Amino acid sequence: MKSDFKFSNLLGTVYRQGNLVFTQDGTVLLSPVGNRVSVFDLTNNKSFTFPYEHRKNILRIALNKQGSLLLSVDEDGRAILVNFRARTVLHHFNFKDAVLDLQFSPDGTHFAVACSRFIQVWKTPDLTEDRQFAPFVRHRVYAGHYSDVTSVTWSQDSRFFISTSKDMTSRLFSLHSEEKSVAMTLAGHRDYVIKAFFNEAQDTIYTLSKDGALFRWEYTEKPTDESEDESEEEDESRMSWRIVAKNFFFSEAKVKTATFHAKTNMLIVGFTNGEFRLYELPTFTLIQQLSMGQNEVNTISINATGEWIAFGSSKVGQLLVYEWQSESYILKQQGHFDSMNALAYSPDGSRIVTASDDGKIKIWDVVSGFCLNTFSEHTxxxxxxxxxxxxxxxxxxxxxxxxxxxxLVRYRNFRTFTATERVKFNSLAVDPSGEVVCAGSEDTFEIYVWSVQTAQLLDTLSGHEAPISCLAFGSENSVLASASWDKTIRVWSIFGRSQHVEPFNIYSDVLAIAMRPDSKEVAVSTLSGQLQFWDIENAKQVNAIDCRRDILRGRYQEDGFTAKNSSRGKNFNTICYSFDGLSLVAAGINNSICLYDIRNEVMLKRFTVSQNMQLSGTLELLNSKNMTEGGPLDLIDRDGEHSDLEDRIDTTLPGSHRGDPSARKTRPEVRVMAIQFSPTAASFAAASTEGLLIYSVDSSVVFDPFDLDVDVTPMATLECLKGKEYLNALVMAFRLNEQYLIHQVYESIPIIDIALVALDLPVVYVDRCLRFVALLAMDSPHIEFNLLWIKSLVTAHGKYINRNKAEFAGALRSIQRFIARIAKDVVTVSKRNGYLYYFLKSSYDIEADASDSNMLEDVESDEEIEEESSDEEGWFGPEGKQPRSSFAADSDSE
Structure with a gap:
């Protein structure tokens, strides 16, 4: 059992707050999810989440045009510079104020930061420059607004930028000091100016205000009196930006956000009622008008080609990618509205199902990170x-x-089971064969057993003297284990004749229960912070682990004592065995996930759930300056100080520590409600306050024997190929990742050695080899050669591929596409060859019949000649009739 698990992805949430960013090619979307950043590859149907964390939720993100640097800023103004391609953190920086907007210049040399009423322009770190002490060098601070800046927009040539503010004005600035005369104030709106844009030629500026007014500004000449005599030198001073057109949206809702695509002159506007519109400028023609729900549109982003538009709504965590030309959704995702309570891996490990307090069940694809389906039958x-x-x-x-x-084939609810009375079910167990389902409740002391086929209540198991807390089924002999508040666990033989069981006394409340895969051992987590392991056959305790010192406990904002003296969260609420039964992973209402070795009773590794300071329980020490007479400074309601009316209206629910963090007055607490190992043993998932955390084994550390003593160069690879060391040459080509070299080695391997090379190929290269064969086979004329490779790889590594279906899904789909195309071509060619064969055969038959008739006529004429010259020896031979008889025999045989 490997223990080198690392954070790999965050599912269950696709958007929280902030802005969305497309990459330059327009196929990858970046979305802030809490204090992390998720990346969605829309064409390859994959996603990943950066491993780094902010100390608070991310407010703005920006990506340079080259796609190499990612800059993310949290609510306190703390920024992290990340190498986007290598996924490594380069630098931490603090802007010391809330960042309201963040934009890289189109040429990537500078980026502008809107802090309060100032705009700071910084130089982007460049590898070509000499090494410098500070990665961030400030170019200049621009002032002029007397209220908060709402947005910053760069011109296409990166020489100018325009800022908008809550003071109802927009200001034009120049990046270079020699062009400071360009600076100008654009006023005239009656509400906050939300956005301002340049057109592609940079001779027109559009400004958009919150009340739905769109002004078009052009650089024109000031009106002057005809009687005035003006020189040519004063002509430039008479040029100014002036309003040439005013347009209004006439919507009952306020404008929340907008974006503009300069190449197509298309404006996309989002409103507070969830409506969004597409306009063509400068004619202000309405193209489309749609709605993404009843909640406001918080951010809009459009890709470089202008085909895909991304929308985000933070109220419900909704993310949309819309293709406006075909009027279809490329991506339509929404996370749980409330906290997750449970999760389950599918048997092949490719999907995860999560359940939440909002009554919904969602199915997530592990590789893509997208929700496949949602069930909302529960109330x-x-x-x-x-x-x-x-x-x-x-x-x-x-x-x-x-x-x-x-x-899950037709995605429908086909059975509903109920008890004889109305009870609230809090635990569930299912027989592996799917014939029997059991459930427990805190309202009664019985365990209910139903038949899946008939939906009838078969039995109620009585014996516990307190409400049932958790259930677990064995996978081998259909043994059911139950735990109760009466401080006992019981093991039931569901299909046995006798239902009499002896209780196992735990001497503490049982919070979680798990059964080993071989159904011979059961593990329980108790309220006293103990992990106990019981042998089912002998009914005795075999192991025990004290977990109280292993748990990271944090301090809550309202606590008057330290985390060390707190009794909160010193236990685990959910546990799960590994596939081999030698390890166990545990988590609870605390900030730690612990992986234990059961035999040695030691902790192998501890994972921190979150470092988000906006969750209670993540900090061990609190700053005393934040404590006031009215309580903690962070918990004081300051909504009445906001300048916007909609921000001053309080619509949140008080007091709850669970659920949507953005919809509660108090801070939600960090907690893990469910945890489970993947059947493939390569990962485990934890349903936490931040979302569904996926921890997986890093495949790059898989042992590769060819890393030991082989000098990997193209020349060495060709030398191995000449020496008929085909396996070494193929692995070295894959490590060099040169396509021409892989192709040369691949086609140089003899057919007789393909099966042997495929059998000895390390598993780390199986996926790459399958992908290469599938890609090459689509255009290669060597059909049989490629099919032999595919057959040998699948035969040799079929078990490994079956255990890791999720990892090989892309390669297998490519192979399937190739085989389907080949099968179609083969069938088409065989039909054509069949028709050609019938044609040639019929033509041959006609010619054969004609030749037979001609031969018979020749024979008759020869007989007449023979009769006339029977007394002489002719060319027929001495016997005369012998040639004819031989010919007749041949014709008869034919």
Missing amino acids: SAVTAVLFAKKGLVMFSASLDGTIRAYD
């Missing part, structure tokens, strides 16, 4: 989800008093 919080029937059926338990079964 209350969903407390548990489980798979059965090899992943074709899913079961869920809810506080609405129902257990539901879902068909």
Whole structure:
């Protein structure tokens, strides 16, 4: 069992707040999710989340045009500079104020930061410059606004930028000091100016205000009296930016955000009621008018080609990518509105199902990070989800008093199980065969057992003297383990004749239970912070681990004592065995996930759930200056100080520590409600306050024996190929990642050695080899050669591929596409060859019949000649009739 797990992705949430950014090619979208940044590859259907974390939620992100530097800033103005391609943190910096906008210049040499009422322009770090002490060098600070700056927009040539502010004005600035005369103030709006844009020729400026007014400014000549005599030197002083057109949206809602695509002159505007519109400028022609829901549109971004538009709504965590020309959605995702309660891996490890307090169940694809389907049949919080029937059926338990079964082939709810009385189900267990489903409740002391086929209540298991807290089924002999508030666990034989069981006394409240995959051992987590392991056959305790010192406990804002003296969170609420039963992962209402070795009773590794300071329980020490007479400074309601009316209206719910962090007055607490290992043993998932955290084994550390003593160069690769060391040459070519070299080695391997090379190929190169063969085979004329490679690779590494279906999904789809195309071509060619064969055969038959008739006529004429010269020896031979008889025999045989 490997223990080198690392954070790899964040699912369950696609957008929180801030702005969305497209890469230069327009196929990759960057979205801030809490204090992290997620990247969605829209063409390859993949996603990943950067491993670094901010101390607070991210407010703005920006990516330079070259796609090499990513700059993200949190709510306190702390920035992190990241190498986007290498995914490594380069520098930390503090702007010391809330950043309202952040934009890189089109040429990538500078970036502008809007802090309060000032605009700071900084130089972008450049590799060509000499080494310098500070990566960030400030170019200049621009002032002029007397209220907060709302946006900054660069011109196409990176010489100018225009800023908008809450003081209802826009200001034009020049990057270079010699062009400072360009600076000008554009006034005339009656509400906050939200955005301002340059057109492609930079001779027109559009300014947009919150009340729905769009002004078009052009650089024209000032009106003067005809009687005045003016010299040519004064002509430039008479040029100025003036309003030439005013347009209005006439919407009941306020304008929230907007963006402009200069190449196509298209303006996209988002409103507070969830509506968005597309206009063509300068004619102000309405192209489309749609809505993404009832909540406001917080951010809009458009890619470089102007085809895809991204929308984000922070209220419900919704993310849309819309293709306006075809009027279709490229991406339409939304996270859980409330906190997640449970999760379950599919048997092949390619999907994860999550359940939430909002009553919804979502199915997530592990590789892409996207939600595949949402079930909303439950009317209350969903407390548990489980798979059965090899992943074709899913079961869920809810506080609405129902257990539901879902068909994951047709994505529908086909069974609903209820008890004889209305009870709230808080635990669920399913027989691996999918024939029986069991559920427990805190309202009664019984365990309910239903038949899946008939949906009838088969039995109620009685014996516990307190409410049921958790259930677990064994995968080998269908043994059911249950835990209760009566400080006991019981093991039931569901299909046995006797239902009499002996309780195992735990001497503390059981918070979680898990059964080993071989159904011979059960593990429980207790309220006293202990992990206990019981042998089911002998009914005795075999191991125990004290976890209280392993848990990272944080201090809450309202606590009057230190985290060391707190009794909160000193236990685990969810545990899960590894696939081999030798390790166990545990988590709870604290900031730690612990991985334990059961045999040696030691902790292998501890993971920190989050470093977000906006969650309670992440800090061990608090700053005393934040404590006031009215309580903690961070918990004082300051909504009445906001300048906007909609920000002053309080619509949040008070007091809850769970649920949507943006919809609560108090800070949500860091917690992990469910945790589970992947069936492939390569990762595990944790349902936390921040979302669904995925920790996986780094595939780059897989042992490769060819890293030991081989000098990997192209010349060495060709030498190995000449020496008929085909496996070494192929692996060295893959390590060099040169396509021409891989192609040369691949086609130089003899057919007789393909099976042997495929069998000995290290598993780290199987996926790359399959992808290369699939890509090459689409245009290669060597069909049989490529099919032999595919057959040998699949035969030799079929078990490994089956265990890691999610990793090989892309390669297998490419192989399937190639085989489907080849099969189609082969069928087409065979049909054509069949028709050609029939044609040639019929033509041959006609010619054969004609030749036979001609030969018969020749024979008859020869017989007449023979009769006339029977007394002489002719060219027929001495016998005369012998040639004819031989010919007749040949004709008869034919």
